[in-house]
Amino acid sequence: MLEVKNLTKYFGGVCAVSDCSFEIKKGKITALIGPNGSGKSTVFNLISGSIKADSGKIFFNNQDITNLPMEKISNLGISRMFQQARLFKNLSVSDNLLLALDNEDTKFWKNILGINKITEEKKERVRKILKEFGILELENKPASDLSFGQKRLVELARTMFNPHQLLILDEPVAGVNPKIRQNIAKLLLKLKKQGETILLIEHDMVFTLELADGIIVLDAGKVIASGTPKKIKNNKLVLEAYLGS
């Protein structure tokens, strides 16, 4: 589904991602792990189009998406959750989700003439996903009033709500309390059963090993190992890079 080929990215003289190649299979959860500064988030930024690659290619469903604008990549079916919650703070939780539903809201005349409206059916769809995430009571709350964990849940719900074929999640459980962590783990396991394709970055190894079908390990911007969780757990190179000899 997603193929990254020889991807390279420099920030000034620092090589953040170096000749990085890997593949994501449809219907699988793949985790991208590595120590801090290994280039995981840069790879995510390159895939989602928020920064441009210096060289290399990214293919999504056999289509070259390298350096396409972020909105085009999203519209092709890659939905992204950020490492830091990026909710629209002055909008309600419901509005945050409605924005992810479609792009009819960017058509000026369609909206002014009342052809595109916020219908009860759309609101019901929002309520359904909020209920699924156990946060229905937050529906009308402004995003700025939410706690850190609630923001993570709403952002995950919004990422899910955005029409997609591939979900890319940047540390979905980082900094959340154990209860919300457990909720997110349950939700992701449910998504796994539903056949969703997910690429995630996560530092929590227990969480990652429990969830992922495959793991890709990055160190200093290079892929140093890839394979099943069992194989990765016993890989000497990974233990050295990730845990420090």
Next chain:
Amino acid sequence: MGHIAFFGIGAYAYAILALSGFPSIVCLLSAGVISACFGFLLAIPTKKLKGDYLALMSLGFSFVVYAIFLNWSELTRGSLGLPGIPRPIIFGFDFSGNAAFLSLVIFTALFSWWFIHRVTNSPFGRALEATRDDELAAQSLGKNTAKLKSLSLIISAFFAGIAGSLFASYITFIDPSSFTFTNLIPILLIVIIGGIASLPGTFFATMLIVLLPEFFRFVGLPSEIFGPVRQIFYALTLILIIYFRPRGFYGKIDLE
């Protein structure tokens, strides 16, 4: 920040067309459309800018427009200005009298209110709010934020142009000095006092900023003091609002 330029473009467009003998309704609408076209042109180089950089670029645009008003003498008569701008006659209704002109202004203000209310309360308005709050997050949801920002600039330039045309036809004389940075301050003050992203706030603040200084006329102040007193009133209001009510009276978001 570029609003004073769009206001001026609307005023000059109306004045030039009206003095050339075009029907008033054509002049009024053309003023809005021509301003909107300049809004579109400004949107092209500014589409990747945000925050302070966007504000500086649009401020620069207003200085460029002022320089054109001043130096393109063949079209604008430069600092001599354009006198004798006719008041509008629309579909046989003569708006020369002050009462009639007031009714035209009220009608235009109500129409503008209705239209902008419709924009801001539609899903399109919500997409604009999302772009304002977090452009990157809006892009990650598939929104073409460059297009959204261009459209918002075009819409606001259109209404600033219409306001400029009403100003030119009311005063009947315009020159570049009416469209300088100094004239931008009351516009910004209205936004800050009323509150960002608030239509009722804009209405309330306009009443306050435009009408309240007029009371100083009845105090019997000499004309050379009246001007500075008005400036002091603006400055004091701004300081008090920022200190005690940073969201303005009806604002939804803080000044950042």
